[in-house]
Amino acid sequence: MLILEKYRDLVPPNSLDEIYLLGKRLEGKSILHVNATAVGGGVAEILSRLVPLLVELGMTARWDVIKGGEDFYSVTKKFHNALHGGAEEVTPKDFAVYTDTLDMNLTQMTLDQDIIFIHDPQPVALVKKRRQTKNTWIWRCHIDLSHPNLNVWDFLKPYVEQYDASVASAPSFAQKLSIPQVLIAPSIDPLSEKNRDMTAAEINSVLEKLNIPTDKPLVTQVSRFDRLKDPLGVIEAFEKIKPYVDARLLLAGGTADDDPEGAQVLSEVRERAGHDSDILVMCLPPTSHLEINAIQRVSTVVIQKSLREGFGLTVTEALWKGKPVIAGAAGGIPLQITHKYSGILTHSVEGTAYWLKQLLSEPAYAKKMGENGREHVRHNFLITRQLRDYMLLFLAVQQPGQEMIRL
Amino acid sequence: MMIPQAKEPFQFYSRLSLMVMTGLCARNLQELLDHLCKVPESVIYQHTHQFLEQHQHLVPEPPNDFAYWVTHILQDERLGEKMAAIDTVRFNSLEALRQAFISMMELYLKAGGMLRQAPEGKELYLMRAIRFSIPTGIIVHDLNQFVDGLKKVSSSCLYLHMFEAKLRPPLGINDFSDWFETQLGETDLAKKVAGLDPYTQTLEGLRKRIIRFVERRVEKLHRVDS
Numbered sequence: 001m002l003i004l005e006k007y008r009d010l011v012p013p014n015s016l017d018e019i020y021l022l023g024k025r026l027e028g029k030s031i032l033h034v035n036a037t038a039v040g041g042g043v044a045e046i047l048s049r050l051v052p053l054l055v056e057l058g059m060t061a062r063w064d065v066i067k068g069g070e071d072f073y074s075v076t077k078k079f080h081n082a083l084h085g086g087a088e089e090v091t092p093k094d095f096a097v098y099t100d101t102l103d104m105n106l107t108q109m110t111l112d113q114d115i116i117f118i119h120d121p122q123p124v125a126l127v128k129k130r131r132q133t134k135n136t137w138i139w140r141c142h143i144d145l146s147h148p149n150l151n152v153w154d155f156l157k158p159y160v161e162q163y164d165a166s167v168a169s170a171p172s173f174a175q176k177l178s179i180p181q182v183l184i185a186p187s188i189d190p191l192s193e194k195n196r197d198m199t200a201a202e203i204n205s206v207l208e209k210l211n212i213p214t215d216k217p218l219v220t221q222v223s224r225f226d227r228l229k230d231p232l233g234v235i236e237a238f239e240k241i242k243p244y245v246d247a248r249l250l251l252a253g254g255t256a257d258d259d260p261e262g263a264q265v266l267s268e269v270r271e272r273a274g275h276d277s278d279i280l281v282m283c284l285p286p287t288s289h290l291e292i293n294a295i296q297r298v299s300t301v302v303i304q305k306s307l308r309e310g311f312g313l314t315v316t317e318a319l320w321k322g323k324p325v326i327a328g329a330a331g332g333i334p335l336q337i338t339h340k341y342s343g344i345l346t347h348s349v350e351g352t353a354y355w356l357k358q359l360l361s362e363p364a365y366a367k368k369m370g371e372n373g374r375e376h377v378r379h380n381f382l383i384t385r386q387l388r389d390y391m392l393l394f395l396a397v398q399q400p401g402q403e404m405i406r407l
Numbered sequence: 408m409m410i411p412q413a414k415e416p417f418q419f420y421s422r423l424s425l426m427v428m429t430g431l432c433a434r435n436l437q438e439l440l441d442h443l444c445k446v447p448e449s450v451i452y453q454h455t456h457q458f459l460e461q462h463q464h465l466v467p468e469p470p471n472d473f474a475y476w477v478t479h480i481l482q483d484e485r486l487g488e489k490m491a492a493i494d495t496v497r498f499n500s501l502e503a504l505r506q507a508f509i510s511m512m513e514l515y516l517k518a519g520g521m522l523r524q525a526p527e528g529k530e531l532y533l534m535r536a537i538r539f540s541i542p543t544g545i546i547v548h549d550l551n552q553f554v555d556g557l558k559k560v561s562s563s564c565l566y567l568h569m570f571e572a573k574l575r576p577p578l579g580i581n582d583f584s585d586w587f588e589t590q591l592g593e594t595d596l597a598k599k600v601a602g603l604d605p606y607t608q609t610l611e612g613l614r615k616r617i618i619r620f621v622e623r624r625v626e627k628l629h630r631v632d633s
Contacts (some may be wrong), residue, residue, distance in 0.1 A: 013611075014561035018421050021541050171532030174428040183426040183534060329528040339479050347526055380461060392425040396537050403449045407541040 003056055004384070010190045011384045019384060022391040023057030025407055029394065030060040030113035036076065036122035038065045042186065042313065043119050043142055046386070049189050053387050064109065066123045072101040076122045079156070082149035083121060084308075090152055102126060111135075115394055118163075127162045136397050140167040142186070144310050144331055145175055164397045169311045170332035180400075182393055185335055187386040188316045188377070193289035195320055198297060206294035210282065217247040217300035217360055222292055222314050224253050225266040225283070230305045230328070233349045235272050235279060237305070240353035242278070245360045252282040252295055296321050301359050301366065305352055306330045316381045319343065319373035324359050324366040326352055336381065342372040410549045410628060413590035417553060417582075419545040419560045422567035424457055424536040431533040435522050436481065439473065440512045442533055448501040449535035455495045455504060457536050460566045460610075471495055472531070473508055480529045486515050496570040499578040540567075550591070550625050553583075554618050562610040569603075569613065583617065596624050 008016055031054060035043050047063050054061035068076075075094045082088040102125040111129045115136045118126060120143065130137055139160055145153075145168065157177070160166060165180045174181050188195050207214060219238060223229040231251050238249040251269060254262075266283055273279040284291055296302060302318035302325045309331030316336055318325050327333045329345040337343035344355040359366040379385070399405055429450060433439035443451075454472035470491040478487025489511055498504040516522075525531070543564060545556040557565070568582040577585060584597035599620050603613055 012562060014559060014564075017543070017559070018423060018541070018561055018563070021421065021543065022423075025541075168428065171428055171432075171534060172528070172530070174430055174532070176430060181428040181430070183428050329526070334529060338475070345529070347528075388423065389425060392423055392537075392539060395539070396425055403447070403535070403537055405537065405539045407539055 003052060006191060007382070007384050010378070011382055012379050015384060015388070019057070019388050019391070022388065022395070022407075023059070026391055026394055027058035028060070029115065031062070031115045031117060031394070032111065032113040033061070033063040033117045033119065034066060034109075034123045034126060035063075035119035036066055036068070036073075046186065046189075046383070047119070049192075049383060050387060050390070053383075054390075057391075060113075062113070066102070066105045066126070067108075068101045068105075068122075071097050079121050079152050080143065082152040083143055083145055083156075085144075085147035085149060088149060088152070090149075090155075095155055099125060102128075115397075117390075121156055124156055124159045127159050130162055136394075137163045138165050138167060138393065138397065139163045140184075141173065142169060142310065143173075144170075144308065145173045148175075164400070165393065167393065170335055172331070182396075184386065184389045184393065185332060185381060186311050186313060187381050187383045188313055188320060189383045190320065194293050195317055196293070198290070198293055202290075203294045203297055206291050207298060210291060210295075212250065212280065212295070212298070213248070214298060216278070217245075218250055218298060219247050219301050219303060219356060219360070220250045220252065220295055220299040221303045221305065222252050222295060222318075223304065223306075225251075225262050225269060227261070227265055228306060228308045229253075230307050231265065231269045232272055233352070234303055234305050235269070236349045237303075237352040237356060238279065240349070241357045241360070244357055247300070247360055248278045248280065250280045250282065250295065250299075252280075252284055252292065254284050254286050254288075292317075293321075296323060299323055301326065301356060303352065303356070304328065304333065305346070306333065309333055312336065315343075316377055319370075320377045320381075322370040322374040324369045325373060326355050326359070336376065337373070338376070341369070342376045343369060410551055410625065411591055412548050413586065415590055416546045416548045417556075417586045417590070419543045419547075419556055419564055420567060421541045421543055421561055421564045422571060423539040423541065423563060424453075425539070426453065426457075426534045427537060429533045429535055433476075433531045433533070434525050436477065436483075436486075436512060436516065436520070437522055439476075439531060440509065440516065443473075443505060443509055443512075446533060447535060448505070449537070450533050451501045451505045451508075452538070453534050453536040455501075456566075456571055459495055459570075460563060476525075476529075476531045480525050480531070481523045483521065483523060486511070486520060489515075496573065499573055501574060550593075550621050550628075554621050554625070557614060557618055557621075562614070565610050565614055569600075593624065596620060 004016055033047055037044050051061045051063045075097050078088045078090050106129055112133050117138045118124060119140050124139060127137055161178050163179055165182055167182045167184050168174055169186055171183060221234050270281050273281050296318050302323045304315045304327040306328040311332035315325055315327050315333055325343040326346055327337055337345055339345045346352045431442050433442055458472040474487050474490035477483050477490055493507050543560055545559060547553045547556045572582040573579050584601040587593040588597040600617055603616060
């Protein structure tokens with residue numbers, strides 16, 4: 001059985017047929033994806049699933065990873081933080097480490113495929129090769145570029161403008177650029193461990209293992225322990241509704257290895273939760289995909305009270321499980337939630353508390369919202385839609401300036 | 408008597424689109440108005456037709472991006488309600504649709520309407536659509552084949568032939584009704600399908616209604632025959 005066919009019953013009716021039609025138009029094209037890491041992180045996860053699908057559709061798709069030493073990755077980590085708006089000090093020596101490493105990679109890569117698809121800032125300068133290859137270059141930025149530190153952005157921008165097109169995950173991430181900026185949202189894979197259907201027995205087994213009681217409605221935030229996810233704000237909102245609604249709050253997540261603040265935030269969250277038996281705080285290992293799947297499925301309401309956000313794939317995951325979601329209007333979340341139709345967008349602790357009380361008290365409305373949310377994800381944020389959009393982009397860059405393309 | 412065969416067969420196409428960011432963003436009604444006066448038609452398409460198609464599975468369905476933003480983000484329910492009543496699929500050109508929004512907003516602002524600011528993160532980012540037309544390979548010659556074909560095509564194909572078709576000649580007519588009328592002489596069936604309203608049902612609901620209309624007509628043709 002083809003991999004794509006496994007999605008047929010999950011995606012909108014007939015959408016796979018459109019993917020096959022587009023695939024025929026791109027048969028034989030060679031496509032090279034390049035990023036900075038082979039494992040870990042959302043980019044590697046999605047590429048590991050997308051590249052085989054492109055191959056199945058008749059393209060010669062490959063995925064390469066650039067090489068660099070510790071000094072290079074320390075510089076690109078600084079770039080990453082700076083592009084998110086952080087006040088990083090990036091020195092001329094850092095920029096030199098970056099360009100030297102990319103030049104070294106350029107000597108080892110042919111980059112002569114029909115389409116070169118570069119992911120994130122680390123390999124962006126590979127585009128220097130473009131003058132020799134005369135093929136099509138696309139740059140996808142997976143991070144929030146809405147408030148970049150200009151020292152780093154001004155360094156990267158001349159490279160970005162040598163591409164044929166750039167791709168962003170949310171409209172607010174767009175920058176003033178001389179090249180077209182396409183909006184392609186990321187996606188989740190409905191067949192992955194984090195999102196696949198689970199039996200009641202599987203869910204119960206996870207709940208038992210994690211010691212999560214189900215005697216009260218469960219309100220959950222699944223997120224890294226990070227101030228930008230506002231876990232303390234979630235507890236505050238929950239405490240506001242406790243006099244009116246009997247429920248339990250679960251804050252589940254981990255701390256990233258590259259986030260020294262994580263342990264500190266987790267400790268603050270535990271201290272704030274105190275000895276309240278209705279507030280559970282769980283630090284889970286990064287491989288807890290099935291556990292997170294079960295927690296999301298058993299939740300009555302899911303919260304994602306982000307103050308800043310990339311795209312917010314935890315929201316996508318919860319919506320896919322048909323859950324009513326209350327989320328901060330940040331990054332890509334407003335693309336996923338049409339307020340009061342497919343979820344709730346909030347800006348404050350008070351707003352979160354108000355809507356949490358509403359949804360817990362009006363299960364029929366919450367259920368309808370959850371159903372709408374699942375359908376919205378089915379149509380817009382599953383991996384097959386991302387595959388389709390990538391193929392449309394490959395076709396569009398071959399006909400620049402056209403607004404109506406007849407295939 | 409056999410089911411009548413069309414002079415020219417009907418070919419189903421799919422409509423796919425890619426969103427391109429314009430870099431324009433509105434924080435209040437005046438900014439939205441200023442942008443709408445200048446943007447290309449592909450922006451109007453994106454926030455009306457494409458929005459409708461992207462959200463057609465939601466119940467109740469939000470009407471268009473501008474009305475949704477004015478109602479839920481600017482919290483101007485009166486103007487939002489009026490903008491929601493602008494019937495996207497009844498317009499025969501994107502320019503006419505643009506003018507409908509512009510006139511409504513101009514009137515509102517002239518009458519001293521409030522200029523509320525969108526909260527941070529809820530600005531309206533204007534986007535344009537690159538549209539793709541792609542033949543599905545499904546070509547039909549009579550009503551029976553038409554039903555089989557319609558069961559197979561995607562909802563974007565249905566949207567293209569039912570609603571977006573009205574934006575190109577013959578203006579104001581959906582492709583199905585045009586084919587029923589001009590190729591098969593099925594005037595009543597053409598009228599029935601033309602009368603369907605996308606706001607009262609999802610595209611899947613609409614598909615079922617069209618199939619029912621055509622199947623009933625085929626049954627009737629068979630009864631006359633026997």
